[in-house]
Amino acid sequence: MRKRAKPEIVIRSQVVREDLPLPVVYYPNHYGTLFAFAEDEDAMPALCSCSRAAVANLISLLASDDSVNADPLRMAPLSNLYVPDRIAAFSLGDDDFVDMIRFGSGLCHRCTGARPTLRYCHEMYGGEFTQYYGWYINQCPVSDFMRQS
Secondary structure (H helix, E strand, O other): OOOOOOOOEOOOOOEEEOOOOOOEEEOOOOOOOOOEEEOOOOOOOEEEHHHHHHHHHHHHHHHOOOOOOOOOOOOOOOOOOOOOHHHHHHHHOOOOHHHHOOEEOOOOHHHHOOOOOOEOOOOOOOOHHHHHHHHHHHHOOHHHHHHHO
8 A cells, every 4th residue: 555645844935725714824934933814815814813922922032133134034023934925024014014913813723623734844853743733833832732722
């Protein structure tokens, strides 16, 4: 019997349709942290409400970061090192971007119990759980993740 191939690992930010409340899923770049979700690719993406604390923490950490990179999206107030390219680009456009970030309840894989269709990492770098939920592990302390699961 032939072994089925594992899903693709996210290297560059990707957009995928999944069976979620907002079906267009914006994956972050390789080893990023936050997802965004939209009804369609023309709609403004939203972040899941469960990531609100992680977003606030990220904004405060990046505000004090004085590193330099030639990629404007890497230097965005919400760097594409952590968020999908579309959200990083959005944060470049307005000084009041924090107030304009849309959040919605129950949008993500974690809140809905759905498994991401793409993988966070190769099996050499993590077990089955980390391969599919590594992004969510990065969003909060392990104790919080286990309590909310």
